[in-house]
Amino acid sequence: MSTPILEIKDLKKYFPISGGAFGKSKGAVKAVDGVDITVMPGETVGLVGESGCGKTTVGRTVMKLYEPTSGQIFFDGEEITNLRGRAMKPIRSKMQMIFQDPYSSLNPRHTVGRIISSSFEIHGINPVGGTKIAVQELLERVGLNPEHINRFPHEFSGGQRQRIGIARALALRPKLIVADEPVSALDVSIQAQVVNLLDDLQQEFGLSYLFVAHDLSVVQHIADRVVAMYLGKVMEEAPTAQLFAHPRHPYTKALLSAVPIPDPRVERSRERIILKGDLTSPANPPAGCVFSTRCWKATDLCHQVAPLPLELTPGHRVACHFPE
Amino acid sequence: MRRIVQSFEESKGMAMLKYVSRRIAISIIILVLISATVFIIFNYLPFDPARLSCGKHCTPEIIAGNRHRLGLDVNWWVQWWRFLEGIFAGRNYGEGAALIHCGAPAFGYSFTQHECVTTLLGQALPVTVSLAIGAFIMWLVLGVTLGVISARFRNTWIDRLSTVFVLVGTSLPTFISGLLLLLFIVLKFNLISPLDLGTWHSPLTDPWGWFSSYFWPWLSLALIYAATYTRFTRSNVIETSSEDFIRTARAKGVSERKVLWKHTLRPALAPILTIAGLDFAGLLGGAIITEQIFQLPGLGRLTLQAVLQDYDLPIIVATTTLAAAFVVIANLVVDLAYALLDPRIRIS
Amino acid sequence: MSNLLDVKGLNVTFPTVDGEVRASVDLNFELNRGETLAIVGESGSGKSVSSLAIMGLHNRAQTLISGEVILHGSKGSTELISASEETVRGLRGKEMAMIFQDPMSSLHPYYSIGAQISEAWAIHNDGSKRDGMKRAIQMLDLVEIPSAAKRAHEFPHQFSGGMRQRAMIAMALVNNPSLLIADEPTTALDVTVQAQVLQLLQNMQKEFNMGVILITHDLGVVAEFADRVNVMYAGKIVETAGVEDLYYRSMHPYTIGLLRSIPRVDQIDNHRLDAIKGAPPSLINLPIACSFAPRCEYSSLVPGGLCNQSQPELEQKEAEHFARCFLPAERIAEVRS
Ligand SMILES: Nc1ncnc2c1ncn2[C@@H]1O[C@H](COP(=O)(O)OP(=O)(O)OP(=O)(O)O)[C@@H](O)[C@H]1O
Ligand SMILES: Nc1ncnc2c1ncn2[C@@H]1O[C@H](COP(=O)(O)OP(=O)(O)OP(=O)(O)O)[C@@H](O)[C@H]1O
Ligand SMILES: [Mg+2]
Numbered sequence A: 001m002s003t004p005i006l007e008i009k010d011l012k013k014y015f016p017i018s019g020g021a022f023g024k025s026k027g028a029v030k031a032v033d034g035v036d037i038t039v040m041p042g043e044t045v046g047l048v049g050e051s052g053c054g055k056t057t058v059g060r061t062v063m064k065l066y067e068p069t070s071g072q073i074f075f076d077g078e079e080i081t082n083l084r085g086r087a088m089k090p091i092r093s094k095m096q097m098i099f100q101d102p103y104s105s106l107n108p109r110h111t112v113g114r115i116i117s118s119s120f121e122i123h124g125i126n127p128v129g130g131t132k133i134a135v136q137e138l139l140e141r142v143g144l145n146p147e148h149i150n151r152f153p154h155e156f157s158g159g160q161r162q163r164i165g166i167a168r169a170l171a172l173r174p175k176l177i178v179a180d181e182p183v184s185a186l187d188v189s190i191q192a193q194v195v196n197l198l199d200d201l202q203q204e205f206g207l208s209y210l211f212v213a214h215d216l217s218v219v220q221h222i223a224d225r226v227v228a229m230y231l232g233k234v235m236e237e238a239p240t241a242q243l244f245a246h247p248r249h250p251y252t253k254a255l256l257s258a259v260p261i262p263d264p265r266v267e268r269s270r271e272r273i274i275l276k277g278d279l280t281s282p283a284n285p286p287a288g289c290v291f292s293t294r295c296w297k298a299t300d301l302c303h304q305v306a307p308l309p310l311e312l313t314p315g316h317r318v319a320c321h322f323p324e
Numbered sequence B: 001m002r003r004i005v006q007s008f009e010e011s012k013g014m015a016m017l018k019y020v021s022r023r024i025a026i027s028i029i030i031l032v033l034i035s036a037t038v039f040i041i042f043n044y045l046p047f048d049p050a051r052l053s054c055g056k057h058c059t060p061e062i063i064a065g066n067r068h069r070l071g072l073d074v075n076w077w078v079q080w081w082r083f084l085e086g087i088f089a090g091r092n093y094g095e096g097a098a099l100i101h102c103g104a105p106a107f108g109y110s111f112t113q114h115e116c117v118t119t120l121l122g123q124a125l126p127v128t129v130s131l132a133i134g135a136f137i138m139w140l141v142l143g144v145t146l147g148v149i150s151a152r153f154r155n156t157w158i159d160r161l162s163t164v165f166v167l168v169g170t171s172l173p174t175f176i177s178g179l180l181l182l183l184f185i186v187l188k189f190n191l192i193s194p195l196d197l198g199t200w201h202s203p204l205t206d207p208w209g210w211f212s213s214y215f216w217p218w219l220s221l222a223l224i225y226a227a228t229y230t231r232f233t234r235s236n237v238i239e240t241s242s243e244d245f246i247r248t249a250r251a252k253g254v255s256e257r258k259v260l261w262k263h264t265l266r267p268a269l270a271p272i273l274t275i276a277g278l279d280f281a282g283l284l285g286g287a288i289i290t291e292q293i294f295q296l297p298g299l300g301r302l303t304l305q306a307v308l309q310d311y312d313l314p315i316i317v318a319t320t321t322l323a324a325a326f327v328v329i330a331n332l333v334v335d336l337a338y339a340l341l342d343p344r345i346r347i348s
Numbered sequence C: 001m002s003n004l005l006d007v008k009g010l011n012v013t014f015p016t017v018d019g020e021v022r023a024s025v026d027l028n029f030e031l032n033r034g035e036t037l038a039i040v041g042e043s044g045s046g047k048s049v050s051s052l053a054i055m056g057l058h059n060r061a062q063t064l065i066s067g068e069v070i071l072h073g074s075k076g077s078t079e080l081i082s083a084s085e086e087t088v089r090g091l092r093g094k095e096m097a098m099i100f101q102d103p104m105s106s107l108h109p110y111y112s113i114g115a116q117i118s119e120a121w122a123i124h125n126d127g128s129k130r131d132g133m134k135r136a137i138q139m140l141d142l143v144e145i146p147s148a149a150k151r152a153h154e155f156p157h158q159f160s161g162g163m164r165q166r167a168m169i170a171m172a173l174v175n176n177p178s179l180l181i182a183d184e185p186t187t188a189l190d191v192t193v194q195a196q197v198l199q200l201l202q203n204m205q206k207e208f209n210m211g212v213i214l215i216t217h218d219l220g221v222v223a224e225f226a227d228r229v230n231v232m233y234a235g236k237i238v239e240t241a242g243v244e245d246l247y248y249r250s251m252h253p254y255t256i257g258l259l260r261s262i263p264r265v266d267q268i269d270n271h272r273l274d275a276i277k278g279a280p281p282s283l284i285n286l287p288i289a290c291s292f293a294p295r296c297e298y299s300s301l302v303p304g305g306l307c308n309q310s311q312p313e314l315e316q317k318e319a320e321h322f323a324r325c326f327l328p329a330e331r332i333a334e335v336r337s
């Protein structure tokens, strides 16, 4: 077996809740609370879950934009958990991030050329044939007109801006791209274009993706494996086809059944699970299993003891006392 | 069920109480620190009040005597401590036959005016407070009304007219507007007799005299401030009226008048409260120029005299501390009022 | 089912410095009581603008509106475009109500949830403050807010996203309106919460026998919820049909493309998505031509480059099924399969 491009072991990231007269800490938001994820070379791992479950925090901690509270992060076999500043720089160029909001993640005062070439400058790279040629090649590769190198972000549509973000991420030929909801802000008819582009780039450059999204249909399409999170913990992990066909955690099952299917006959004849109650806050997660407050199967055991993730069949991990 | 509701309400009250007492405690600490800062600053200024109050035939002995009399022959922190003590316990100044006692709260003794500073403040404060309150009300009413109207009738001639007012008002310095008012309107048309300038009319015994002697100073100050408030109100109202919750109000069938006066104005005015409080506090510290022009014996003039004429340190220290205290107190009041107004701040 | 709303030749235009923005052009549709009409289309296609025009929520001084909107309410019919501001205001919140996409910003941050609902009631009813609050609590109960009597006194920021949208629904329904316009009511919510809110809306519709206009860009939500669908593109309705006709016998290349481009959770696929190329046009100074032509795969099938020269009308392609396309129904059926 080859080395994973990314391996996260028991990762935790707590944010202190400050309050009181002199900003003393009053506990912590357990945004990520013991997460294991492995991404193999050329693989796409989808990270799904509802708002506030910690998807973005996982992505940002992997990128070392946040310091992990505990746990380990390995990139291409090398531990990067405690790397900082200069030591982290060579890793940074191999690991890039694409953001959700194509409007705020590009500097409005810089031209597209400058936005993309800044990656080269930061890492002191002189691409063969010069920066301008390299940028134009990148633009062309992501489906933009290379002559638009001197335009500003506001002159592009949402989908085009997302392409600029992708071009910037690609500039340094990374091995891993952490994509945080890269298509959520885009129109339905544009989403497919960007998903296709990401697919093509993966083929061409052998990229690996950690693909964070709340839209399960898109994840189903793009991911090889899916990790479902709830309140900072992994509920279920399985190869995509298996997870979507036979979800075994009640949460995953409810999540899947809540996604409407664009087919009236199928949609109306389907059985649906409607969860009771609202999302719980990660500032005070329930005792026992974090999902127990909304789970229709929960027993006393669930309210008291947090289930450990178990590998039920090869590659299919479920953290539930009563898997389906 | 009832009990749950009650305890919930109580805990909300408790939270508010805790918030208030915490803010008050912090304010007191800040005030103490400010007064210390004042002493440190004056300690290091290159002026020696003992020498300045010494006159022509000065000998080192007289200077030393003066220094002792003024209480300046000890370290600044001792001076500061005595100052604090005086506020709570009263204080003696001078020695022997020349011993003078100022009762609590004592802010010092002015050897040039031969008065306890507290007495001087007591005379100047009503003047400044009168000036500040009247101008404050005037500019708030004028500024907010004009701002709301020009937001409501945006891009009509009313709005343009108010824009002209804003431009003129914000570009005129106070002394010009004050002088203009004084010279061309007031004196020319005999609205106030020059002799009456600076006479104190108590609002309790002579309300009309009080009102008429302050009207023009109020106006001259209010015009300047009102212009800023007009501009600020206008932009806040316009910004708030494009909020989603205003659209919701209209979708409910709320009348345009109520949309403006109930749904828009409260959130639009909340931020104005903050600057209004600080502006008011600033004025309480003394409107030096206006007081000078209209010859009002307020805090501003008191301070100016103390600085210009004889470097009367006790007065300067007292008025500086007082002005700072007003700002701190205004901050406190504004924050509490804001919490009452905006429920999002109340519970956090 | 009786007729509730008739929209005839509705145009909404914004004069701007760059030129006229024709945000909705010649809209024609009707809605019955108890029926759900979905409006789908991408961002900027004119969905919100049209529904705000029905509610009379555009600033009349800055918007050019023409056409007819006839509401057949419980007290007779009213033509809303020519009616006085006062008349429309009396119907708003009473006969027709609206809920919006972002329940956080759509609720007033300074007033309690209960006060906001009771205000909506008090505008159209006589009664004391106490009556209003009672009614508000009743409504909150109805939309399944737990311990409604207590939570009515709380403020929007103390509610979760799903609860805020429930509160918005309670507020919209407080006067038993016959028409409810829901503008992307679940777009800001999580899927599990979206499922709750949609189910609630469906129950409320049955209970109140309302006509519902559901604006969304999610074809899954449409499939679940709608009886009929209007597909909008660049300010125009390009296709209108019953929900099954629309999904199984789409008659407009845009609808066909849209349905093909979205992946589904119930079908595992690994092939490339069939994306529609290009991006929607700007609405300023649109040329006289089919707005979708530049992105259309089939425009070459229409002889003589017609698609780029003139504007197709909304034609009947089948019974109860209209589309704005030059291609005859048989040709579309061919290319679709
Ligand atoms: N910088 C931060 N400081 C404090 N708390 C934070 C910070 N970033 C995130 N959180 C909290 O951590 C939790 C997880 O947030 P995160 O953004 O990772 O969620 P998410 O799964 O990406 O949600 P979404 O789908 O809304 O993007 C949330 O409760 C959030 O409020
Ligand atoms: N007040 C206005 N002045 C000028 N143009 C406007 C105005 N309001 C809306 N528009 C334009 O009208 C078009 C239609 O907008 P609308 O809000 O109806 O889109 P939508 O279909 O609801 O999209 P979304 O899915 O993003 O809500 C857009 O191009 C928008 O920019
Ligand atoms: Mg996120």
Ligand SMILES: [Mg+2]
Pocket: C047, C048, C049, C183
């Ligand atoms: Mg909209």
